[in-house]
Amino acid sequence: MMRIGYYAHHHGSGHCRQIDKLAALLPIQKRQQLTVFTSLAPEAYAFTAIDEQQIVRLYLEDERIDDVLKGRAGEYWQPASLHYSPIGNADIQKRSHQILNTIVQRNIDLMIIDVSVEVAMLCRTASIPYLYVRLPGLRDDMPHIDAFAGALALLAPYPQAIEAAMTPRWVCQKTVYLDFINLTKNNTSSHQDFIKTLTTLTADHPNVSPSFATKPIITVVKGYGGHEAIDAKLPELRRLLPSAFIISLGPIDNDMRAYVDIATHVEDVTPFMHHSDYLLMACGLNAVAQAYYCATPLVVLPDERPHQEQATMAQALIDQGRALSWEQFVHSMNAESTSAYPTKTTSVQTQDTLEDDRSSFSQNAYLSKAQVLMDSIITYSTTKSWFNEWLLPQLELRPEA
Template sequence: MRPIGYYVHHHGAGHWQRAAALAARLRHPCVLLGTAPGVASCPVVELPDDAGGHGTAPGLHYAPIDHAGLRARTARIAGWIAEVRPALMVVDVSVEVAMLARLCSTPVLYVRLAGKRDDPPHLAAFGAARALLAPYPAAIEATDTPSWVRHRTFHAGFLTASSARSRPGKHIAVVFGRGGSGGDREALIAAASAVPERQWNVLGPVSPGASRLPDNLALLGWRDDVVEILAGAAVVVGGGGDGLLAEVAALGKRFICLPEPRPFDEQVAKAERLAELGAAICRTSWPQADSWPALLDEAFALDPTRIAALHDPQALTRAAAFIDDAAQA
């Protein structure tokens, strides 16, 4: 059986976690291709880094001139395709890699992220792909998505391999992912001080500082037990990344979504749809300290069954089966 190649974007940790979880469930052998790869149960091709360049071209997002890293990366991908002859390339995500694979006579399954992606490069990649896979449920699809794009898209749902069970809790869990700028120490101190009756547990990077932390604020940094901390939270506060949304939905936690800046307003689009569905509270920036008591009251008034209804425990299995079927089409 010919293998599936799976290209993984390097921004944040969510792309790699999603790829590794899907690869483990595929019937086909799978090879992950990416920069600074993480842990996976399948073979990995480490790609040269192409960051740091500037420049684009018609139909492309990233095409710097005379960039040695990009040249080597493109050659490595094309060479691997020529040698291995994969049955399918899953691309999560890159317009350029999708078109490169297609030019190498290989069918592409494109992972379509949220946001307003109606620019010519994205539309070209969507049209050239054998199929599109959205790592979120159809319920949070943007209403202005072109009908032909929606028609070609398999909505996999939020993808998480976690089996943690939600439990009652009193603390506020604040999450900052690897793909963003992290939390502001002084803003966190102000928020925790405004709600002293609640313990605030902060996961991820936070700016350094000398100010004394209040007794109800813990800066936990990177932890291996993130999901367990979320499972015991009363309210989760964080961005609109796919990984966090998947865990919050799986746990059915009341959620305050503070979307982080991303290309094509990816996180804003998801946060706005969650708010429209009554599944989360959405704010486009970190709230002022004096607004936190009322904001948390608003969060506690949420019906957690609404965000839980967006979780499909079979999403990874369904997505893997779709990828396998696309490889055999």
């Protein structure tokens, strides 16, 4: 088996979650060959498939008061291939040493970078082979293009079907699409079980009517990377559907609690995704991976992110017919009679179409591409043989001889 290093960016927990999901596809005894590099604090994400001794907690890369040059010093003081490059930053110097020293000490064969063009360039200049995780969004700036060009290949943790139309052709040709990597088990709870769950959640809310079993159920899912924009829609959501039972999962501003029936946190959002009549959520990769194959109509409210990451994902879902924008949702609700309740029959996709999607991208199918990748890592012992015999046949590009 090749020894793999995985760089997980510290913004949010999603990058660490991705390698945790990939590691879970390996036999337990093989997972010890993985090393995770991250600046994310241990309390920010609890790994389930990776032990702490496999994690290298990197120095932060924040600017320091004693930097010779700040990280973005302008056109004539900053390389075009980097987004952020302070000079004289002791923490980044130590961080770079941590990465390179660990790669040598642990005989790491291949790095997977999720995501950092600076770490990509560090690996390329040190002659270390790497794969680059390509997230949705407009990433056509020079640093990203150079990081893509320097990689052996690109990994996309989403289906090719929702690739943005503006993505350069060569980038698609160099990409291995893993589809959504989602280890959540198929929902086995019934609608009756779900109603029992809601009954339990409302037990401590005497002002909540127990008649939610006969009302349309709207679930609003929010993460911890930013929820204010979705919260701001709650008053209009209540106006549109005054009789609906509205559930808010995740953080919520106190002044918005009056517009929902329940505001809570749950360990598993899967039953809510399957048994609600509408699902409102942002377009984070992990959340979309869970919701994509549910029959529940999806309304996307993308958060502002660098490179329009969530906006691009949202538009791809809308273009594919898998989701409604907020504007489309408002229009459809205003077009309904005041007594009409939204149901799954109003989904933007017909049930037959969604079933076709499930046939093409069933849980086993969309896990299999990630599984095949991880199995190939087990099969080959050298990066060169893996690159020539397994990776290149997956791509539509070839390097020059």
